[in-house]
Amino acid sequence: MATHDRKLAAHLARRAGFGATPDELDYYESMAYEDLVDHFLDRESIDHVTDDMIYRRHPNIHAQLTHNPMHWAYRMLTTNSPLEEKISLFWHGIFATAEPKINNFGAINNQITMFRDKGLEKFDDILIELSKDPAMIVWLDNQTNHKNEINENYGREILELFSMGVGNYTEQDIKECARAFTGWTIKNSEYMALMGNKDSIWPYGRIFWHFEYDETDHDGGEKTFLGETGNFNGDDIIRIICKQEATAQFVSRHIYNYFVADEVPVPQWGHVPPKDPDAINKLSQAYRESDYSIREMLRFLFNSDFFKQSRFTRIKSPAEFIVNTLRYTNEFNVIDGADSTVYQVMEESGFMGQKLTNPPSVEGWHTGEEWITSGSLVDRVNFASKYITDLANPGVEKMVARVGESINAETSPTELVDKCIAILGELEVSPDTYDSLMTIAEHAHSVDGNFTSKPEPIITKAFQIISSSKEFQLC
Amino acid sequence: MQYVKSIGLNSNQQIGRGFNHPYDIAFSENNRIYVLNRMYPQSTDGIRVQICDFDDEWYGEFGHGPGDTNDKFLVPVCIDFNDEEKLYVTDESHHQIKIFDKDGSFLEAWGRNTSKITSLEAPSGICFDSDGNALVVQQFKGTVLRISNDGNILQTFGEPGSEPGELNLPWGICTDTEDNIYVADWRNDRIQKFDSDGKFIQNFGEPGSGEGQLSRPSSVAVADDGRVIVADWGNERVQIFDKNGSFQTILQGEATLSKWASEWLDVNQDELNARHTADLAIKTLPSHLNTPYHKASQTEHIFWGPVSVKIDKTQLLYVTEHSRHRIQIFDLK
Incomplete structure (x- = not known):
């Protein structure tokens, strides 16, 4: 592919990031396309507005007392490594965890940080981190999944929504999966879950959560899962999940939907074939050949013809739309303690249909044309028009x-x-x-x-x- | 260094007893504690000064924000009494110093949109020298102003930078018994000491998390015996140096339930009972959470957001934590 293609660089910047300012495009255009792909995927020097400045001006973000992803927003708006944030948004849409149930914004913020840190790594590693994530544990009640009384919630969703999709496992597999994840809980689970249920900030503010493995509450007995038998623990289950072809196809279709072109909503995947089956098969091959590496799947994808030919085939999600617009205005590198714009724009994303950290269900958001309603379109137009015409920015x-x-x-x-x-x-x-x-x-x-x-x-x-x-x- | 007690309770209310991001405190002559309650931009009606005392009595509040009139707060940062019992509050967003009497009646304001010190920009720390002049940190300008009690600038010292005597986003300020001046040089991760005329004497501390190293110090206080107490904000701890700036010890915090906290739990028995089954003294964390911030966020009794250190006339040290919404008190004697 030709190098120094400004329009192609802009396309990559929209998909691997949140669009590019003219100055950024000048820089991107100076690079060969393949090098630009590597530039997005292999960042070594990451710059963004720093946490110390955010915390000094906004102690409520330090304490994570406000039910709003302001901390994440500052990162998305100011980072020079936007793919980290884009992949966090990707996983947040799939491993959809809603803060209003758990009422611990520190836990959800730590989950987003985990997506940022691990989101481009191997899928099995990501699933292990997810299974140990305190926000996910409480969101899907795994702290109540006990050795002698299983709760299937997480066991079911990791198969149905997070890795394989319906039709690729049995009800018995779900039970065995749940048994394997017994004992995967959080520290002080009873007290922490109660504070979350009551949205309690007393006596001394939130206490964030961390994973704890309770050996005494783990069912170490023999299990048969997806045709394999053994004394499986949770990480064994993930190893078995990740080698399934259904998982390769499932992850590939999600990646295609997010980075290439809008697909139908996930519940229809069982009976509606992919928009581009050949692309899904090639992505699945990259999944297997790279030992499940999301980074290498994306390297293949961004260099593929089907990606390069996919300009303007996706509808921006509300969060993408807002961040894309506001990165043009470049007004968030200097933080004012009195300024609540970041809070407000994240609320605005909710009005447009995507309140980050509050997905409508464990399925996440339906994407594509479902983002656009008469109301949300008016919100979008007013939002972009307001910020992109303001010369004070x-x-x-x-x-x-x-x-x-x-x-x-x-x-x-x-x-x-x-x-x-x-x-x-x-x-x-x-x-x-x-x-x-x-x-x-x-x-x-x-x-x-x-x-x-x-x-x-x-x-x-x-x-x-x-x-x-x-x-x-x-x- | 003996822990004495804790004062406070988180509150999300815009009036009444309980703190929401307390940022600094000051002591009146009659031993009352004035607590600057910062709140946040989405809940600015709760920005106020609350009055309590060591024995947990709560006396009231004043100065509700927000607003652009001079008696209102927008982003208050630091607070101190002068020797005439006038309470000075800096507001970094109004670019003002607001002055109240000890009963909370507004007296006057200096800075932007007033008739005095109109050039004042983003004030943060404030204290007083032995002549009753205010010493005010201007964080963006990297300077300290000495201001007479009638609102005239007498002196400016410091300049932005990282060399000795230069300041980068400084925050807190205090004096010692000899009128030497100490500034929490926030972004340079050090404490700078100036003599009573504002001439640079020394600095101590360097970036890091080891003993004697600092991460974004926000506040400094000096005991009568010369020990220098530093709110090592970014490391979520307090450090104590001797009068020469040599490291002595670290306080990590050891809060217990305050009277207000106990009273709240007494009427919320379900949480009290669940709390009794919990082990809140976290000993180990997963490796990716092994940072001062995460430790503090997961462990209730240690400092989280130790933003201000102040010493009363009996040599009790008060550490104000903006993210645990309380004040931990230690005996320096």
Whole structure:
């Protein structure tokens, strides 16, 4: 594939991250595409607004007392390693854990941190970390899964929703799986679960949770699971799960849905074939050949033709939409203790249909066209229009200046429109949107004869139209 | 160093007894403790100063935020009494110092949108020299202002940077019995000592988590015998240095139930009973949680967010924790 392809780099940045600012695209464009893929996947130097600054200005984030993923939001908005956050969002959508049941934001924040740290590693390692994750344990009640009285909840969901999908195991496999995960609990489970159930912050604030293996409550007896027999513990079960072809296909289809093109919701996967079966098979092969490495599956995917040809075939989730928009505004690197914008925009994501850390069920969110309703579309348009046209935001000011500096007395309306479209992430707009942009550009041009006397109003107006377009909803 | 007791209880209410992110305290002449309750931007109505005492009596509150009038708080940071029993509160977002009498009546404000010290920017720590002048840290400018009690700047010292005498996002400040000035040089991970004229004397501490090393110190206090107490905020602990800046010991915190906490549990027997079955003294954590922050977040009795250290006239040390919403008290004698 040709190197130095700005549009392809922008495509990768939208999928492996949250889009790219013009300055970022300048840098990405300077790299060969394969190197750019590696750049996203193999970051060594990660920079973002630091925790000490966040905590100094917002002690409520330090204590995680507010039911809102502000800490995660600061990372998504300021990191130079966006794939870490994108993969966290990916796993959060699959291993969907809702904080309102557990009422311990520290636990859910630690789960997100685990996704960030482990999310590109081997799938079996990820499942082991997930099975030890305190938020997941309490979310699916595994602290009540006892040696002499099993609770099948986690045993069922790890098979149905987290690894294989329905139809690939039996009810007996679920029971045996649950038996293997007995004793996988959290420290002080009774008191911690009670505080969570009561949303208690007393006497001295939240106490975060950590995993504890209770050997005395583990069923060490013989189990038969997916045709294998032994005195399996939870990690044995995960080893068996990960070598199943159903697991390879399941993980591959999720990755395709998130990084390539929208699929039908997961409950339909049993009877609706994949959009691109060949791509799923190739991803499954990468899964096996890399010993279940998510990073290597993505390296294969990002370099594949089916990925490169998939521009603007996904609808941005609300969180992707918000983070993508706000990374253009670049207003969150300096933190003001009085500023609650990050809190508000995360609430706004909820109004648009995706309240992070509060998925609608253990199934997570349904994606694709289901993100768009008449109400959510109005919210999206208003949101993007508000932030992307505000010259007080340093990122917007910089983009407007960059377009302004690139025009002269000879610049035509067509050239101005093209520059505005390009600076907002090399977007591709429909003829209707293009006509709307041309109408306002030609009008402005007809008034002054050129754009050089006062370019800011026409540029911000163009930004408003572009960010309000249906194409801006796509990535 | 003997632990004495804890004061406080978490509260999510915007009025009444109980703390929500306490940030600093000050002592009045009649031994009352004024607690700056920071709250957060989503619940700004609860920003206030509460008054209690060592014996857990609660006397009331004043100064509710938010608001842009000078008597309201937005992001209050530090608090101290001068020798006339006037209570000074810095507000880093209003860029002001707000002054109240000990009964909570607003007297005046200095800084932005006032008639005095209009150049004041993002004040944080505040204390007073023996002449009654305020010493105020400007965190972004990396300077300390000496301000007369009628609101005139007498002196500015320090400058931004990392060299000796330079400051990077400084936070707390205090003086010793000889009027030397100590500044918690937050982003340089050290304490800087200046003489009474503001001339640099020495610094101590370096980045790290070992003995004598500091991570983002937020507050400093000096005992009558010269020992320097540092809120080693980023390491979730308090460190004590001798008067020459040599490391002496670490306090990790050993909170017990306060009177208010006990009273709350007495009427919530289900939690009290579950609590009795729990082992809250965490001894080991999974390796990925082996950081000061995670240890503190998982272990109720140790410091979590030890943001302020203050010493009363009987040489009791008060450590205010913004994330455990309490004050742990130690006897320095």
